[in-house]
Amino acid sequence: MNSEPRAVVLGEHCAMAQAQPNIALIKYWGKRDAALNLPVVGSISITLDALWTRTRVSFEPGLEQDRVSLNGRSDAAEAKRVSACLDLLRQRAGVNWRAAVDSRNNFPTAAGLASSASGFAALIHAGDSALGLNLDDAEKSVLARRCSGSAARSIFGGYVEWAHGKLADGTDSVASPLLEAAAWPLRVAVAITSTAAKEVGSSEGMRRTAQTSPFQSAWIDSQEADLNAARSAILARDFAALAAISEYSCLKMHALALAAQPGLLYWNGASVECMRRVRALRGQGVPVFFTVDAGPQVKAVCEPQAIEQVKSALREIPGVLDVVETGLGAGSRKLTEAEFVSRDAPTSSGGSDADRSGIDSASPVAGHSASPAPTLTRHRGEAE
Numbered sequence: 001m002n003s004e005p006r007a008v009v010l011g012e013h014c015a016m017a018q019a020q021p022n023i024a025l026i027k028y029w030g031k032r033d034a035a036l037n038l039p040v041v042g043s044i045s046i047t048l049d050a051l052w053t054r055t056r057v058s059f060e061p062g063l064e065q066d067r068v069s070l071n072g073r074s075d076a077a078e079a080k081r082v083s084a085c086l087d088l089l090r091q092r093a094g095v096n097w098r099a100a101v102d103s104r105n106n107f108p109t110a111a112g113l114a115s116s117a118s119g120f121a122a123l124i125h126a127g128d129s130a131l132g133l134n135l136d137d138a139e140k141s142v143l144a145r146r147c148s149g150s151a152a153r154s155i156f157g158g159y160v161e162w163a164h165g166k167l168a169d170g171t172d173s174v175a176s177p178l179l180e181a182a183a184w185p186l187r188v189a190v191a192i193t194s195t196a197a198k199e200v201g202s203s204e205g206m207r208r209t210a211q212t213s214p215f216q217s218a219w220i221d222s223q224e225a226d227l228n229a230a231r232s233a234i235l236a237r238d239f240a241a242l243a244a245i246s247e248y249s250c251l252k253m254h255a256l257a258l259a260a261q262p263g264l265l266y267w268n269g270a271s272v273e274c275m276r277r278v279r280a281l282r283g284q285g286v287p288v289f290f291t292v293d294a295g296p297q298v299k300a301v302c303e304p305q306a307i308e309q310v311k312s313a314l315r316e317i318p319g320v321l322d323v324v325e326t327g328l329g330a331g332s333r334k335l336t337e338a339e340f341v342s343r344d345a346p347t348s349s350g351g352s353d354a355d356r357s358g359i360d361s362a363s364p365v366a367g368h369s370a371s372p373a374p375t376l377t378r379h380r381g382e383a384e
């Protein structure tokens with residue numbers, strides 16, 4: 001499959017943007033309004049640098065319908081989500097022009113690496129520029145949230161908090177930066193333990209959890225304290241405190257979901273072994289902690305000097321297919337056409353495994369065929 005971006009003659013209402021996935025340390029799980037993607041709890045995340053989505057949006061008044069290419073392919077269900085997101089931008093601009101969208105990831109889409117967060121943040125950023133809306137970051141965050149909850153956080157770089165907000169229209173459920181990436185440049189080793197699409201997408205998982213898990217109200221009631229603890233740990237650059245609160249939030253989210261009916265079991269055996277290994281390393285004094293989202297990949301967050309040891313330890317675990325290294329990066333931003341078509345990440349730290357191993361839309365995770373699934377896919381046909 002050739003998913004290289006085509007060189008095109010750029011129209012007047014065309015722009016390109018890049019955004020990176022984020023990983024929640026204090027987890028979002030549960031919606032107070034499913035249509036507006038309003039969360040029942042606030043969350044705190046880190047934005048990554050080596051993994052990215054790049055998107056070109058070109059509004060063309062002559063087009064009869066949106067044309068959506070995700071990693072070089074078209075997919076009706078994903079195109080529908082993209083069109084719904086473009087509708088929000090069209091509404092703001094007061095136009096009804098259809099658009100051509102060309103989007104690609106440099107990481108496998110269905111591998112549980114938050115491709116919907118980077119995908120929709122990049123789409124909103126590019127669409128905003130293409131229409132000349134000049135929305136500020138908070139407004140972009142609100143629109144990105146409506147397309148995919150966690151995308152609200154990928155508008156910003158470094159350490160980011162997304163407020164659950166109180167207003168019914170969701171205008172106060174917006175992300176904002178807590179600390180710049182460069183102020184505390186932690187590293188992340190992502191242990192890929194499966195490249196299969198997950199069985200239950202996060203939207204369905206959240207719905208089922210809210211309806212059936214007996215722990216839902218305890219989850220909501222205890223979140224504020226977790227947010228306070230994580231915020232303080234980040235502002236004080238207190239690794240041990242951030243490690244403790246992040247693992248707590250992760251395990252609590254999974255305990256909540258495990259207690260749904262039927263229970264949501266996102267881990268495989270290798271995921272559990274990775275978590276155990278990370279804990280053992282920390283017991284030996286290595287500054288590292290884990291976090292796991294609604295999928296089987298384990299993200300090990302560590303101080304920079306520990307990254308090689310953490311990667312080697314994770315690589316030894318049976319069932320770990322690959323380990324991708326990334327640092328923390330910037331928020332969404334506009335790209336030039338040259339940056340959009342280039343194969344290199346313009347703001348990558350330059351030394352990541354993702355760069356070195358050539359994980360991009362044309363190159364597979366080691367030992368596996370590249371996921372041909374569209375950029376924004378997490379669970380086919382389901383709004384995440």
Ligand code: PMV
Nearest residue numbers: 024028149150202293294384
């Ligand atoms: O925004 P969604 O629908 O992709 O849900 C994200 C849910 C988690 O990744 C498990 C937690 C989080 O805060 O990102």
